[in-house]
Amino acid sequence: MSAHDPAVTAALRAVARDAGVTARIHATRLAGPPGTVALDDTEPVAIASLYKLPLALVWADLVTAGRLAADAPVRLPVSSRMPGPTGVAMLLDDVVLTARDVVRLMLAVSDNACGDALLALVGRERAHERLGELGLPATLVRQGSADETRALLRDTGTTTWAGAQRALADPDHAAETSQYDPALASAATAAELGQVLRLLWSCRGPAYDLVRDALAHQAWRHRVGSGFPHDDVVLHGKTGTLGRLRHEAAVVGFPHEHPVGVVVLTWAARPERHLPGVDAAVGELARLATGPLRMPDDEAG
Amino acid sequence: MDLLKHLGFFKAVADVRHFGNAAADLGMTQPPLSQGIRRLERHLGVRLFDRDARGVRITAAGRRLLPAARDLLDAADDLVSTARDLALPEQVRLGIAADLEDGVPHLLRALTAEAQARTAPPPPTSSAEPVETSRAARTSVAPTVAGSVELVDLLRDGLLDVAVVRHPGVLDGLTAGPVLVVPTRLVQAPLVPADVRLPVAVPPRHHQPPAHDQLVDALRRAGHSGDVVEARDTAQRQALVAAGLAAGLLPAFPDASGTSGAAPNGPAGPPLRLRVALPLAAQRRPEIDHEAVAEAIRAALSPASDPAPDPTSDPARRPPRGDAG
Numbered sequence: 001m002s003a004h005d006p007a008v009t010a011a012l013r014a015v016a017r018d019a020g021v022t023a024r025i026h027a028t029r030l031a032g033p034p035g036t037v038a039l040d041d042t043e044p045v046a047i048a049s050l051y052k053l054p055l056a057l058v059w060a061d062l063v064t065a066g067r068l069a070a071d072a073p074v075r076l077p078v079s080s081r082m083p084g085p086t087g088v089a090m091l092l093d094d095v096v097l098t099a100r101d102v103v104r105l106m107l108a109v110s111d112n113a114c115g116d117a118l119l120a121l122v123g124r125e126r127a128h129e130r131l132g133e134l135g136l137p138a139t140l141v142r143q144g145s146a147d148e149t150r151a152l153l154r155d156t157g158t159t160t161w162a163g164a165q166r167a168l169a170d171p172d173h174a175a176e177t178s179q180y181d182p183a184l185a186s187a188a189t190a191a192e193l194g195q196v197l198r199l200l201w202s203c204r205g206p207a208y209d210l211v212r213d214a215l216a217h218q219a220w221r222h223r224v225g226s227g228f229p230h231d232d233v234v235l236h237g238k239t240g241t242l243g244r245l246r247h248e249a250a251v252v253g254f255p256h257e258h259p260v261g262v263v264v265l266t267w268a269a270r271p272e273r274h275l276p277g278v279d280a281a282v283g284e285l286a287r288l289a290t291g292p293l294r295m296p297d298d299e300a301g
Numbered sequence: 302m303d304l305l306k307h308l309g310f311f312k313a314v315a316d317v318r319h320f321g322n323a324a325a326d327l328g329m330t331q332p333p334l335s336q337g338i339r340r341l342e343r344h345l346g347v348r349l350f351d352r353d354a355r356g357v358r359i360t361a362a363g364r365r366l367l368p369a370a371r372d373l374l375d376a377a378d379d380l381v382s383t384a385r386d387l388a389l390p391e392q393v394r395l396g397i398a399a400d401l402e403d404g405v406p407h408l409l410r411a412l413t414a415e416a417q418a419r420t421a422p423p424p425p426t427s428s429a430e431p432v433e434t435s436r437a438a439r440t441s442v443a444p445t446v447a448g449s450v451e452l453v454d455l456l457r458d459g460l461l462d463v464a465v466v467r468h469p470g471v472l473d474g475l476t477a478g479p480v481l482v483v484p485t486r487l488v489q490a491p492l493v494p495a496d497v498r499l500p501v502a503v504p505p506r507h508h509q510p511p512a513h514d515q516l517v518d519a520l521r522r523a524g525h526s527g528d529v530v531e532a533r534d535t536a537q538r539q540a541l542v543a544a545g546l547a548a549g550l551l552p553a554f555p556d557a558s559g560t561s562g563a564a565p566n567g568p569a570g571p572p573l574r575l576r577v578a579l580p581l582a583a584q585r586r587p588e589i590d591h592e593a594v595a596e597a598i599r600a601a602l603s604p605a606s607d608p609a610p611d612p613t614s615d616p617a618r619r620p621p622r623g624d625a626g
Contacts, residue, residue: 021471
């Protein structure tokens with residue numbers, strides 16, 4: 001861990017204040033000499049769909065250990081799926097995928113049906129046991145997306161996913177939900193999610209390659225990506241979004257530099273669903289946190 | 302001798318290097334000041350000033366003693382002001398968002414009226430708790446009008462008891478009641494043609510960035526350009542409106558009769574959203590009844606508030622919706 005530069009921390013706080021968010025940040029060099037930039041990164045936070053990232057790590061771990069098969073077929077019958085905004089969760093018919101394609105859809109488009117299926121495959125107990133062994137005691141996959149949606153409907157008194165989103169976005173009521181509470185929802189700290197990225201980038205094997213490749217296919221580049229509008233910078237990322245929560249864990253790869261993992265977890269004061277200014281602030285925070293950690297790798301030049 | 306008083310003389314002369322001017326600053330004449338300095342010099346056993354034809358110069362010894370003298374005087378000031386705070390424990394330190402415009406006097410009048418209403422003997426049918434009444438009867442308000450971000454910081458630092466802040470904003474480490482939605486009117490000076498849509502005079506964005514951004518988005522949603530003029534205080538905003546350079550966004554608070562009678566003319570603007578923010582329960586001053594003050598503020602600012610509150614439908618009895626942690 002490098003010493004924290006107060007000027008960087010102050011700049012991060014200023015951007016967060018200007019955007020009207022509370023931010024927890026952890027950026028860390030994933031190769032070369034260790035280096036970290038942090039802002040309140042040991043504070044537990046409800047992580048929404050970011051639970052899919054540690055879940056993918058555990059899955060890769062189990063596949064590498066020979067306890068799960070990457071190409072095992074996974075049935076996703078429409079009757080057992082909770083409708084969601086993307087991927088298989090928005091389809092109309094029964095679907096069968098291999099486990100690794102479930103992982104790809106879960107990470108690339110944050111498919112809720114695939115997240116639930118993978119959690120069922122891995123098992124919650126097994127996930128927590130493995131995360132504990134990996135030194136991630138505060139990373140808690142308490143539930144999948146279906147349970148998250150059910151809790152949202154219950155808390156907002158609505159019957160559909162879209163209705164729940166509207167209730168959370170009402171500017172005239174500060175709607176609360178258990179899904180904002182790290183004691184009730186899936187939770188982690190920015191520091192531990194940084195450690196998840198470090199593990200994913202340091203472990204060798206086809207299952208880890210598969211997870212990293214899926215992260216490179218993330219369909220969105222409006223958050224962390226907005227801070228790096230450069231076509232030659234490779235981004236791997238996973239967002240987590242729910243109401244006021246706008247998170248992303250990403251790896252920023254400048255050519256001929258060590259990759260930098262950056263986790264930005266935000267809670268917005270504004271409840272609206274579409275806040276491009278806040279998404280852009282996540283990118284700005286990621287850029288500010290990553291900047292001091294950029295370093296040419298040994299093979300450069 | 303009164304050491305603090307004489308150190309005050311010492312500091313005054315050291316500051317201006319002139320007995321006459323120092324005496325004027327102290328509101329006294331020169332002879333007693335000169336005598337006072339001589340008495341202090343005798344008491345301390347050192348010479349503090351050299352006096353000659355060119356004026357007054359502080360001696361090396363005086364220069365060495367001056368910082369300690371200043372520290373003592375500052376400490377004495379702190380002690381007095383702390384004592385003053387302690388002597389008024391029931392005074393509610395109330396923060397008011399600068400966005401309330403003309404609503405500030407309205408709010409304070411309503412709070413005073415509320416306190417007076419509680420002082421009045423309860424009607425025989427009511428079973429008001431006597432403890433509650435006597436505490437509220439002594440309520441007086443020390444108001445601070447500032448930007449919401451600043452008010453939130455003051456609340457968190459324990460320098461305010463209650464604050465009306467603009468919503469939405471970051472409230473980490475505080476609790477807050479329901480969102481109060483106050484309708485607004487967009488008003489322009491009479492000389493401006495009605496079809497000209499001027500930029501809107503608003504408080505500086507840094508007062509509460511998320512609320513500012515939400516307002517701009519709402520103006521654009523309604524077909525306005527979203528152009529705004531940031532002006533630091535109500536008088537400046539009123540001046541811009543009067544000069545025909547900007548439109549005003551005026552909240553229509555309920556007047557004394559409980560109706561929105563004081564509403565200015567003009568098309569409806571985006572509502573002003575407010576919340577009453579309080580410190581976390583463990584950090585509240587026990588001598589203040591925070592919830593009662595918060596409820597009185599809510600009643601004064603809610604357009605739906607009843608002119609004569611019916612005890613059976615007292616909003617204080619209802620669980621607050623969305624008590625954010």
